[in-house]
Amino acid sequence: MSTFKTYLNSSIGKKQVVAVSGVALVIFIILHLIGNLLIFKGPELFNTYAHALHSMGRLLQVMEIGLFLTFSVHIIFTIALIIENKNARGRAYAVTKNKNRSFATQTMRYTGPLVLFFLILHLLDFTWSAPWPKTSIVNGQDLATYGMVFNALLNPMRAVVYIAAVCSLGFHLSHGVQSVFQSFGVVSASRPGPIRTISKGLGYIIAIGFSSIPLYINYIHYSGALLCHLQ
Amino acid sequence: MSAKTIKLTLKVWRQKNAKSKGKFETHKLDHVSPDASFLEMLDQLNENLTLKNNDPIAFDHDCREGICGMCGAVVNGEAHGPEKSTTLCQLHMRHFKNGDTIIIEPFRAKGFPVIKDLAIDRTAFDRVIQAGGYISVRTGSAPDANVILIPKDASDSAMDAAQCIGCGACVAACPNASAMLFVSAKINHLSLLPQGQPERYSRAKNMVLQMDKEGFGNCSNEYQCEAACPKDISVENIARMNRDYVKASL
Numbered sequence: 353m354s355t356f357k358t359y360l361n362s363s364i365g366k367k368q369v370v371a372v373s374g375v376a377l378v379i380f381i382i383l384h385l386i387g388n389l390l391i392f393k394g395p396e397l398f399n400t401y402a403h404a405l406h407s408m409g410r411l412l413q414v415m416e417i418g419l420f421l422t423f424s425v426h427i428i429f430t431i432a433l434i435i436e437n438k439n440a441r442g443r444a445y446a447v448t449k450n451k452n453r454s455f456a457t458q459t460m461r462y463t464g465p466l467v468l469f470f471l472i473l474h475l476l477d478f479t480w481s482a483p484w485p486k487t488s489i490v491n492g493q494d495l496a497t498y499g500m501v502f503n504a505l506l507n508p509m510r511a512v513v514y515i516a517a518v519c520s521l522g523f524h525l526s527h528g529v530q531s532v533f534q535s536f537g538v539v540s541a542s543r544p545g546p547i548r549t550i551s552k553g554l555g556y557i558i559a560i561g562f563s564s565i566p567l568y569i570n571y572i573h574y575s576g577a578l579l580c581h582l583q
Numbered sequence: 584m585s586a587k588t589i590k591l592t593l594k595v596w597r598q599k600n601a602k603s604k605g606k607f608e609t610h611k612l613d614h615v616s617p618d619a620s621f622l623e624m625l626d627q628l629n630e631n632l633t634l635k636n637n638d639p640i641a642f643d644h645d646c647r648e649g650i651c652g653m654c655g656a657v658v659n660g661e662a663h664g665p666e667k668s669t670t671l672c673q674l675h676m677r678h679f680k681n682g683d684t685i686i687i688e689p690f691r692a693k694g695f696p697v698i699k700d701l702a703i704d705r706t707a708f709d710r711v712i713q714a715g716g717y718i719s720v721r722t723g724s725a726p727d728a729n730v731i732l733i734p735k736d737a738s739d740s741a742m743d744a745a746q747c748i749g750c751g752a753c754v755a756a757c758p759n760a761s762a763m764l765f766v767s768a769k770i771n772h773l774s775l776l777p778q779g780q781p782e783r784y785s786r787a788k789n790m791v792l793q794m795d796k797e798g799f800g801n802c803s804n805e806y807q808c809e810a811a812c813p814k815d816i817s818v819e820n821i822a823r824m825n826r827d828y829v830k831a832s833l
């Protein structure tokens with residue numbers, strides 16, 4: 353046990369905890385994206401999916417608690433790292449020059465909290481939302497989960513905030529994923545190569561994938577295409 | 584020697600001792616030969632200061648050949664200055680233009696307290712080496728050639744890691760003042776070779792723990808260390824150390 357404690361207190365140990373929790377969150381986010389993209393298939397299929405999730409009952413609760421703990425671990429350990437890193441420098445340099453330090457890399461500690469801020473908003477919108485049918489009626493029809501998502505994302509402010517948030521998540525992952533490979537020494541991601549490409553690619557997929565949903569909802573609303581779905 | 588010389592404005596960090604606050608001091612320096620090294624330029628400034636009865640600027644140096652790892656300062660935001668794969672002593676003034684302002688700071692890290700001006704205390708690195716950067720098992724007397732076969736890529740990687748001169752530029756350049764490039768090079772130049780195997784995991788563990796104790800930061804995989812390293816030590820060493828460290832710990 354004490355070896356494990358030493359590991360958790362060490363620089364590399366903490367870093368690897370951030371990486372493991374990061375990987376768990378990445379897996380979650382990919383599954384979440386796949387589920388959400390069912391919106392494109394119309395209200396019926398999407399609601400079936402939402403219903404299936406909720407009918408898992410206990411299992412869903414366990415998964416939610418697991419997700420909450422994973423987020424907490426990720427955040428607590430990164431805060432510890434950031435504080436230690438600040439102390440390790442001491443007095444700041446008058447001038448610093450970055451060498452090939454990408455935007456995504458430099459903004460990890462800002463894109464992370466942005467995602468957290470968004471996550472709270474997201475839970476308020478969809479998990480602790482006002483009871484249906486208040487929020488789920490579209491064109492006079494109660495569309496359950498689909499309607500709730502539709503109404504929330506039709507609000508242009510919401511749509512903009514959502515897109516900004518998923519883009520910061522995209523940036524976060526475009527550095528984060530390659531970082532995991534390096535942190536565990538699976539393969540060094542030091543040079544441009546497949547690992548860097550996967551990392552960037554996943555960042556793009558997440559950012560574009562999630563952004564497509566508010567864009568699509570606004571499109572079908574204003575183009576009248578929604579009515580086809582409602583027949 | 585070229586006849587043309589350049590004029591410079593130097594903003595140099597001055598600090599009496601580890602405890603004092605320190606501040607930048609500005610000096611003009613004329614007649615700097617483009618063939619002078621950066622340290623020779625500082626020598627020239629110090630001569631002027633001494634002639635005017637001012638305290639010369641303390642800076643670290645020894646071999647002035649780029650092999651001892653003693654010199655180093657952050658020049659315009661870059662550890663060892665703007666030239667790639669070059670120590671400060673091997674940086675020449677021809678890389679600067681007439682009229683340039685050069686900002687010179689010490690390597691800044693909690694683990695490297697300032698002794699005076701640009702001179703810093705890097706004994707933290709010595710203590711990291713003392714924690715395991717050696718081979719203490721009996722390896723027998725010198726074997727005949729080719730008795731122990733070592734794959735070419737392993738020996739190449741070990742020799743590349745052994746290039747590290749321990750100057751501390753990696754710590755200086757890291758946004759988190761992490762010493763992982765140095766420590767990983769010192770772990771791997773042994774662990775890649777047969778004689779380094781018996782102590783491979785205990786070495787990794789002990790050296791990392793000492794590194795943490797010295798107050799260096801945590802790697803966030805931004806690879807600024809590799810970009811600043813005068814000896815081109817690869818961050819692949821860090822990946823390998825990370826792998827050995829988990830194996831050693833769990």
Ligand code: HEM
Pocket residue numbers: 367370371373374375377378381423426427430433460461463464465467468524525527528529531532533535802803804
């Ligand atoms: C909720 C707030 C979040 C915060 C505050 C946050 C913060 C951070 C920070 C600062 C790092 C860099 C760690 C370092 O420099 O050593 C990091 C790494 C990482 N984050 Fe996050 N993050 C958050 C959410 C997320 C989410 C939602 C995901 C995934 C979907 C994620 C995935 C990752 C990954 C994969 C890494 C790389 C781990 C490594 O460097 O090995 N993070 N996070």
Ligand code: FES
Pocket residue numbers: 643644645646647648649650651652653654655670671672673
């Ligand atoms: S003085 Fe020896 S490396 Fe620069």
